[in-house]
Amino acid sequence: MNLATLDFNLLKVLDALLKTESVSRAAGRLNVTQSAVSHALKRLREIFQDPLLVRDGAVMRVSARGLALREPLERAMVNIHALISVAADFDPAQSRRTFRLAMSDAMTVEGLPSIMQSVRREAPGIDIWVETGGPVHSCRLLTDDKADLALGVFPSATAGLRRQELYRDELVCIVDRSNPRLAGGVLGAQAYLDSPHVTVAASSDSGIQLDDILRSMGMQRRIVASVPHYLAIPALIAGTDLVAHSRRKLLEVFRSSQGLMVVPIPVPFPVPDLVFEQVWHERHMLDPGQVWLRDVVRRALAQP
Secondary structure: OOHHHOOHHHHHHHHHHHHHOOHHHHHHHHOOOHHHHHHHHHHHHHHHOOOOEEEEOOEEEEOHHHHHHHHHHHHHHHHHHHHHHHHOOOOOOOOOOEEEEEEOHHHHHHOHHHHHHHHHHHOOOOEEEEEEOOHHHHHHHHHOOOOOEEEEOOOOOOOOEEEEEEEEEOEEEEEEOOOOOOEOOEOOHHHHHHOEEEEEOHHHOOOOOHHHHHHHOOOOOEEEEEEOOHHHHHHHHOOOOOEEEEEHHHHHHOOOOOOEEEEOOOOOOOOOOEEEEEEEEHHHOOOHHHHHHHHHHHHHOOOO
């Protein structure tokens, strides 16, 4: 192999091809044309003397040599990113960087204001761009290097990602104060199960699978509506007999929801806390700018 013909850009293309198994998806990930990726793949095949991607019907599959390269190349890319990051200087007061955050719609109300206040205080030249979505989407953005940091509840681990706990919250039940199923301000277990429920879509998974646990115990609640995020729930509950789950910390933001009651979820098992974390890719572990950003987020969202 002639190493003089192998540059960093080719390694980036190879990394994307081995992960996506697709010229078009690799091009989208790298924000280049398919023609550029096809040309790079041709050069890579010559360098490694291997097809790397082989046609299997309508799809492409990574060759045996490609599979052997995938993990060492990922480690090498992480080390290269870390090397570049350590060499870079970062002064938040003078920086003009843009950081990309991934979080749920609810987090933009619950956590983003405190983060922005800290950023404006310490680094007025820094810009923050936010993309919303559930935990799976946020982790994909980190893996594809389209986000610097993700915030929220992440039920499952993803390879290559690091995490830090920020705070914990409690999942609670909310009802209208005039709900006829309330008995002395208490929602009993049977009344809870008999009530029509509003839930949040699975793509915004809270990380606590109450319905799965209830079904395993022979119980089931009736879900009459599904909404994309927690922000929609309080307005739906007010003035109705509907019941929903929400988060205590988030409900504190809705101080105008005077007609709602917050009660414990009446289920025959302890409901665990929701653990809110910040998550980032290990390739940026030592980036001074990202180290600063993670510290800002940690301080801004620290539980009193």
